[in-house]
Structure formats: structure tokens, C-alpha cells
Amino acid sequence: MVSIKDVAREAGVAISTVSKVLNNYPNVSEETRKKVYEVVDRLGFVPNTVAAALSSKKSGRIALLVKMNLKTQAIDEINMQYISGAICKAREMQMDVITIFYSMISDMNVEEMTRYFTAQSIGGIIIYGMDKEDMVLHELIDSGNFKIVVVDAPMVNENTSEVTIDHKQAQKDVACKAIEGSDVKSILYIAGMKNGYVTDLRLEGIREFVQEESLELTVKEGDFSELKAREITFEYGKDTDAIVCASDLMAIGAMKALIEMDVFHPVCGFDGIILMGYVGKQMHTVRQDFAGISAAAVSELQRLFDGEAGQKVLLPYELVRLKYEDIIR
Amino acid sequence: MVSIKDVAREAGVAISTVSKVLNNYPNVSEETRKKVYEVVDRLGFVPNTVAAALSSKKSGRIALLVKMNLKTQAIDEINMQYISGAICKAREMQMDVITIFYSMISDMNVEEMTRYFTAQSIGGIIIYGMDKEDMVLHELIDSGNFKIVVVDAPMVNENTSEVTIDHKQAQKDVACKAIEGSDVKSILYIAGMKNGYVTDLRLEGIREFVQEESLELTVKEGDFSELKAREITFEYGKDTDAIVCASDLMAIGAMKALIEMDVFHPVCGFDGIILMGYVGKQMHTVRQDFAGISAAAVSELQRLFDGEAGQKVLLPYELVRLKYEDIIR
């Protein structure tokens, strides 16, 4: 294995000089910089990220904290996008990534969790799908021991950023799109999990929308469950003119129920997962670029590592309608 | 951060002794072992895996090499199962995991790839979805520089194991199940990628099956593409009595095409992905426990780390038929 020592010897400089060149330190002459780089790619030197992480505590080792649902496939689609988006971006930015499923550490308290991450030389964490009741995660954020980027949760402080889309506006937009052209007077809204942050935002959106449009609104808790949405639809589906769902999965559940009931109402979802293309009936939905969101989270983490303060990063979304023909390849 | 040094001091022994206890070395008295463990969990000590990896070259740091199409957002249920299965098992076995997508390193040659892994202190690799034309991966395996477990590819040597199911038998079984009760004389088989290892095995299976049952067989290359299976079905679907597909996605493509053509033939798939439940028509398929396969791969890697020779590990499969009602929750 070719190490920094070999490069130093070959280039006729000190190890520390090589290190400085590699880490873009200011005070290095252009000449030695060139010389070092020449040797680096002549020898095909690749810095050992593990050693770097050990040596410097503020290394770029980050953890992706994913809440995975072992049952539902569509949820996996989203997490897969999150994971791949982060991993690719992280590699681009020379950061080391480990993926952790929440269930693996959900029994820990803050101290244990802190030790767990510290023991792995992890300095930054990206949290996906955090909800209001994840007390330990809240404490972890408050502790200030790590740079953290939270996706879709309003946590911003000196070393915590949020990356998200405008859920409220998106919910309004998609509802609007879904009922346009139909004579809709009342809407059944199937909401997400009660303790979810996005649930509130989307709920706000739909409330504002029905107010502006003078529509009637019925809200039911769907818990992001396809089955629950299905049951809710069976019970209340025919009494309203349209069904707006807080997730694609629930929209699918609702739509399939409507079909079985042999009634047709506009249904719209949220997320833009591919699965929507398989349902037969096309539905409007909000397409989130999960991989892009995740990549942005990685960049944001880098910003925090660079000592800048946390902030809220708002990313775009788009309204789509997935056809089977569009999604197969 | 509490380190091994703190434990040693607190327990009144040497650092090396603590290390030996933690790594289950033989020559340690039961007494000191107890004493050390007592201090370990009193202090909540968690070993730093990064330091361990740096120090010991034969560390349990492993890489998951996943082939995924990152360009298109796809239903990547299988890879997600692979990844989560491996990560969970690895944590259980105290191994460190990093996930790498093949596209991130596909432009490297063996030397570069070797340096890349070495630089990350990676000693073991699990390769998913390798095919015959991945020359660099073949070289990587032959180099003997890493302990490697390959999923679904016949690579076994001193430090390489294979984990797989009996694809040939499974293909026979599912085809048999699919046509049982129907008067089928001819079968359209939509095969996978030409350069895939499992493609050959499954093809063998279906060939043997039609021979035993004296059926007619037409084989077309579907490349594991839903779209291609759809097109093939449009072209040849009505001339045969049943369609056997080498993957669920292709089965879905074929089934949807048949529905559009308004003809009904038995169709069966392979893999057992949840998506099958969304198609409407139920199809028989081979359910592979991807997470379990992946977990087995991790265990196998540990075996290799322990100095044992590579082997072929055969895991079970089952025949299923997914209904929408079964998959939603």
C-alpha cells in the first residue's frame, strides 16, 4: 500500500507538506504543490480515509440515519433514493459515509448514541424522516456534539440545518391541479402520521386551499398507511367529490378502493414514487427529487463542517402525473 | 470520549489486556476478563472501529458493491433488501459497512480499485449482481487481495464464496406451478440478460422442464427489461399458451401487455417483489429472501476472515403468489 510517507519520500518533501498540499492548505509554494501532485498520481496514491478520520476529529465521516419500514416497498423507494443520492454526492465531496437504520439504535439513549457515533469517528449526521416524538434525536441535536442536517424537520441552530421542500405550498398546488376541471365541492383529506412534521405543513396547505376555494373539508388520519387510506376511502369516499392524500401510497390505497367501489373521484398523492405508474388510473402528485434532496443535505453538512451556521434549505418540487408508459424502461 | 486507555486505568490492567479481553483472546484469566467487562459497561465504553481498522489490517470493514442504475428512479426493492439485510447483520457481527454503487468505480482498473478499497481499510467485499463481462471484478477476485462473497455468481476459491439459491430448480418449480391446471402446450420464455450468470441457470431450468413435460419452448431475450418483455409479449404472446419470465418486472410487463391484448395466459415471474401485488392479476413467482441472502453473505465473509476457505452457500426459496390484500398494511 502506498502511503503518504511514500509520496513524501518520492517527492523529497516532508509528510506534513504532502498533507498540507492534499488538504489545500494556504501556505504551500506552487512549486512543491506541483511536485507533490505529480508524485501522487504517478504512484496512484489514495489517501486513507480511515487514518484521516482517526487523526482529525473534524473529519468528513458522516452517517445517514434512515427510518426504514421493513414492510412497505414504496417507502423503500424513497429511502433508496435518499441513500444513493447521499452516497454519490459524498463520494464526490470525498466524504466517508455509513448507513444506519434507525431501528438499529432506537433503543439507545443520547449518551449511548453519542458514544456510538463517536466511536465510529462520525462528525456529521443526516437524519431522514424524523418526527416530533423522537426525543432522543432531539436531544442529540441539542447536545451540539455533531453537525446535523435534518430532512423535512424544522431543526435549525448553530450546527443543525434543515433541507426540505415547501410542503404547504406543494400540497395546495397538487390539490388545485387534481380538481381542476372537475366540479368539486368537498374534499376528503387523508393525512399522514400525527407526529410527523410534514403532516402539519401539508395539512395547513390543504386547509388554506379549501378556504380560498370555499370547499368543504373532511380530514382523516391515514398514518401514511395504504391500508388505512383504503379503509377510510371505503367509509367516506363516496360522500366527497375528491380525495387528497398526504402520500402516494395512501393515494394508491384510496384509488384502488374507489375502483372497487366503482365510483370515480379525482385522487392525488404526494411524493412522486414510481409505483404510482402501476396503478392504472393516473393521479396527480408532488414529485420530490429525493436523491437531489439528499445530495443537498450532504453539501449542507459540508457547510456546517466548514464552520458556517445552520440554515434552512428549500428545494424545488414539481407536479407530475405518472403513466405506466413513462416509468417502464 | 472514553477510550480503551480509560478502561485499562479504571480496571487496573494494561491496555493490551483490555484489547485481548475485547477480542476474545484465549490467554486471559477469567478474573481479569470479568473485571474488564465490569468497567467496560460501567463506563459505557464502545470500541472505536476506525482505530481498530487502522491498526489491524484484517479488520471487519466490508464494502457492499451494489449495481444500481442511478440515472433513472426505479423501484429498487431488491437492492434495498440486499443493503438493509447486510447492514443489519453486519452490525450484529460488529462489522463496519460501507455501501458503494458500481457506477462510482466502474471506470477503474484493478489496481485503482484495489487502492480504493485498501485506502478505506476494506478487507472484505460483497458483490451483488455481477455478470460475466465484469472483467475488472473478475480480476479483483483473482487477485486474492480481498475476501469476497459474490451473490449469484459461481466464484469460489480460497478466499471467495458464493451465496445463491438454486435458480435452475426454482425456475422449473415456478413454471410447473404456473401452468398446473391449465392446458398448456407451448411456453414463451422471456430470459434475462445474456451475460448474467443466473440467466443461464434459469434457462437451463426451463429447458429441462419443457423437455420433461414435452412442451414447446420459445425463448426470447428480455434483458430484465419490463419494456422489452412487454414488446416481446405483444409480438409472440398470443402464439403460446403461457409466459414464463426470468424476473418479476418482466412478468409485470408481459402481464400488462396480455391484458391490453385482451388474452389470458398464465404468466409467472421470478424474485417475489412486492410490486407484483399491485398488478391486479396474480402471478406465481419465486420468492427470494434478499435480506436473508445478504445476511448470509455477511456471515460467509466472516467465515473467510476467520481463515476458512470459500464455499458455495445455497439458500432456500419459496413459491408465492402475491395478492394486493397481502402486501398492504
Next chain:
DNA sequence: TTGTATGCGTTATCAG
């Protein structure tokens, strides 16, 4: 601007 020396938290090799 460059080099020296020390430390990061482990593992592993020897003496004892």
C-alpha cells in the same frame, strides 16, 4: 514556506 514531533485509539509482538 517547510520540516519535526506528537497524538488519534487500536492491535499485535514480544518480554517478563
Next chain:
DNA sequence: CTGATAACGCATACAA
């Protein structure tokens, strides 16, 4: 059976 101590590869104060 236990304890010093030298690596592992890199980062970084500090000295030159």
C-alpha cells in the same frame, strides 16, 4: 497470563 511498546496512516501544533 500480563504488560510495555511499536506500528497503522494521517493531521497539526510548533519549530526552524
